[in-house]
Amino acid sequence: MSIYDHFRPEERPFIDQVLTWKENAEIRHQDKMTDFLDPRQQDIVRSLIGQQDDVQVRIWGGAEGLERARAYIHPVYLHMEQSDWPLTLLTATYPVKFIQLTHRDLLGALMNSGLKREKFGDMTVEDGQIQLIVARESADFVRMNVTQIGRASVEFQEDSLSSYLVPDEKWIEASGTVSSLRLDAMLSQIYRIARSKASEAIDKGLVKVNWKKIEQTAFMLEQGDHLSVRGLGRSKLVEIEGTTKKEKIRVRWAKKG
Template sequence: MCNDNKELQQFKKRVLELARKSYEHNVYMYIGFLSMAEQDVLYEMQQELKGIPYTLFGGMEDCERRILRFGSEESLGYAEEFPIICLLVKPMIEKFADDLTHRDFLGALMNLGIDRSTIGDILIQGKNAYIFCMDKIAPFLMENLDKVKHTNVRCESVEAQTSFPMKEPESISFTVSSERADGIVAKVYKLSRNQSLLLFREKKIFINGRINENNSHILKSTDMISVRGYGRFVYYGCDYETKKGKLSVSAGVYR
């Protein structure tokens, strides 16, 4: 993540260097999985990247961590797949397995000494996890990722599009005084208004992939909101106004 000005400048320098190489050498160039904060920095570089096509992809639609690829089939004259592998990690004996969390799987991966940028989204399904990673690290993980917390696991490559059972977001409805982002975030995650406001100040709110520090921002239907530490939801919009002047709104929460 870009936590300070030095890292920010290094990240921008790397982006511009690979964009130039892609353009000058007529080849695809990649930067490993970007955090949402890094993607926000990328969006701020539109003027500097003008005329250089790029794509962000994380292995499936709606992935939050995504690889940056410079070049396109139209500009380069040939197609190339993203270097992404989906790994299924499952317990050796499910009935003895711990109830493992995203943090447990990420901790096990980081304990192997790999670079965070080689790992994309980690999607939990029961006691299994689907991990998107760069193809260059996949063989190492399949050989060395054998334990998560106290659970012995095995790791295999799968086709994400056909193997991962996509879950629809859970639809919820509630009333608010307005469609301000801070109020809706507070309602979705059962927070106080002050707790919600703090998330904006700490730059933990992303709306449609962009950091948003404006807690009074008015949400629009289909906006995707990610809240670091809590999850994400899609805002469906206002359904109707109550007799007391409140707005009945709905959202789809990804559990």
């Protein structure tokens, strides 16, 4: 069985990249600090590298409990303290009494500036304060080019990573049975909506699997997949537990509360 058989075909380019990083560490004794990875990519890195005798990986996004993080892949004899991780916290304020900003406003401003999504990690927009973790090499670019978010003029300043306020988010686990691992069937079960409503959300482009928009209702999910439905929140297919005597599939999932 090929290593690719454990992953989806569309993930092959990223798998090849990770295997190259691993080979460079093993054979050429080179270390690698990646760009920001989403949780699915982090799972792939961990599964392909793990903690071997010759090569190790550490993943850090600036604070415990953050979603996006950079991976450090290195020969075992090399080491990097978290304080040396190439991350920068940028903060800004806006007049919350007069202007309402959202996470989406900040994301749009960053993307419109030309900054790649891989160059920044978690962010918060709350109570007149903006916090954004970026790759250290991109901090000056953000400060110079992101000066307007929505109707608010902003000026980012560098701050200590320890000042980042991690949102108090909880994941609530549940389990049940489904007739199929099709995307529409799973969304119906997890979000307690009619299957027709799930199909409609998929058709409208409101659904993402592993941070990629999916518009096929028959898309088959796999254990570990991360899901999001605009307006309904995020969830994760934690485990496929087997089948019942009536050939239903037992699944366990977690939903962000």
